[in-house]
Amino acid sequence: MSDDSAYKFSNNYTDLSNSSGVDAGFQFEFYCERCSDRWRTTFKPYRSAQASGWLSKGGGIFVGLLGNASSVLNGLAEAGWHSARDGAFKDAIAEGKQHFNRCSACHDYVCGTCFDSERGLCFNCAPNVRVAITRSRAQGEVQSASEVAHDEGRSRGVRHDVRQEMQLVCPHCRAETHGAKFCPECGFKMAQQIQCRSCSTSLEPGTKFCTECGERQG
Structure with a gap:
């Protein structure tokens, strides 16, 4: 050489x-x-x-x-x-x-574990079939499970009242509340707004008549 x-x-x-x-x-x-x-x-x-x-x-x-x-x-x-x-x-x-072995396709030098000696190629250029099958099967399983989980999430999502306004930060101690009725840090009661049953206008709790359409709430 x-x-x-x-x-x-x-x-x-x-x-x-x-x-x-x-x-x-x-x-x-x-x-x-x-x-x-x-x-x-x-x-x-x-x-x-x-x-x-x-x-x-x-x-x-x-x-x-x-x-x-x-x-x-x-x-x-x-x-x-x-x-x-x-x-x-x-x-x-x-x-x-x-x-080390020199791959005849990409010319990289690789260790014995990463080299197919029969073909003279590294496993990047000539992937092991069994490894490729197992990897593709695992990827397909993850993808399918993700799609099913996505559909399950959509079915669960319709159960939530997405019109409900929520305070996500406590006005008293500034902690994150994640929409809870009471602050998890100081116990402060959050002001949870309600929706008018007729026009969906956001109203303060205890409002008897809608300030937008006049519909009785109680």
Whole structure:
């Protein structure tokens, strides 16, 4: 495989490498482009930078000798970092290809769980038939149940007096009442309006005659 094709595979990765200090080394994390499950390469130490880091830690005791040695090693580590990182990266790609598959249709790299090896396609491009059947059945069940529930709601809705005006906020403590006759927070009695039996005009409770058409209410 050429370098160009190898680096195409590197689109779905995170570089966890560290170039300096006693924990310097190379590590890469790849992820499935379908389910996002991640796989991480084994950490490979970068010995040159680690040696420099250990000498720097001991520099407080032998400042002159160890300090100069640390500077030299640090310079060598920095000079060799990029080529060492490229080598480690290529090894990581080769190792990662044992865990990921390239879909021949969408060209995404996916894990074994998301890949149909017989067809050479990921399950986004070639969904599993049994999964698709089960999902469609569940979707149809939800849709049908929603339609039945909607019809049931319509039948229940006709039982409500939608002309009745209600106070939804208590004028005394400003709590939400949800149309209750008394405030659930302070017990304040809500002013529930009534409808004229003749012309449906909204009237205050206790009104004997409609203020719009004069019809007796009691």
